[in-house]
Amino acid sequence: MTKKKILIILLLVLIVAIIVIGFIFSKDKDYENVEQEESVTEQNDSEKNIQESKDEVEEPEEEQEQREEQLEEQESENVVEEDNGYIVGQELPSEPTIINGVLIANKKYPLPKDFAPGESVEARAAFELMAQDAKKQGFELVAFSTYRSYEYQQSLYNRYVEQDGKDNADRYSARPGYSEHQTGLAFDIGEKGQEHLWLTEEFGESEAGKWLMENAHNYGFILRYPKGKEHITGYMYESWHYRYLGVELATKVKESGLTLEEYLGID
Ligand SMILES: [Zn+2]
Secondary structure, three states: OHHHHHHHHHHHHHHHHHHHHHHHHHHHHHHHHHHHHHHHHOHHHHHHHHHHHHHHHHOHHHHHHHHHHHHHHHHHHOOOOEEOOEEOOOOOOOOOEEEOOEEEOOOOOOOOOOOOOOOOHHHHHHHHHHHHHHHHHOOOEEEEEOOOOHHHHHHHHHHHHHHHOHHHHHHHOOOOOOOHHHHOOEEEEEEOOOHHHOOOHHHHHOHHHHHHHHHHHHHOEEEOOOOOOHHHHOOOOOOOEEEEOOHHHHHHHHHHOOOHHHHHOOO
């Protein structure tokens, strides 16, 4: 009985083996047919075709594995995917970010859409004091852009994107929710009568621009986007954009020679 059983099992194995071999053989035949067809249509490239068709048949699994590995690597390496300094997929928060008592707004720390404090009264008073002293030096300072609402920033940014394209616009204009102007503490400053220098690097070379750079901290302002710090602040050098921090902190930041991000340790 057991011998008979073994014989039956062997027979079954044999049948299965024959089916499998037959199957493989017929596959190879199909394969050869494909190759033959190809070599008929493109005789000159027949060798290449064989190589290619073999690649197609033999490699998908390997390729798939490789692709999966690559995807896994990307996921683990770029946990935070960035787009011109912004975090892809980031949503605006419900509360503003305050670090060491400093309200922060940059490309990584946006503001709530409904955050609308208006122009800071304290910053305005500090600016007026600074302007008075600047006048004694012979130039009249103007804060030509201070508080900007989310909605206003949205229309401004969209206009710049239309004019210059998104990548360029992202270097000098914030996306809505990300502008420091929405804090009410950012003042774009220029000189009256020198409007052609407003929003230009050259303003920083003018007497008024240089005076500001040297003295603004005494009134509580810092030059927010200095030269050569684009990779940290996310913005090109803006000789006109000042941020109010109060005299004590502005002086500390100015003396440190650091950007606000570096000073707060969030660069
Ligand atoms: Zn500005």
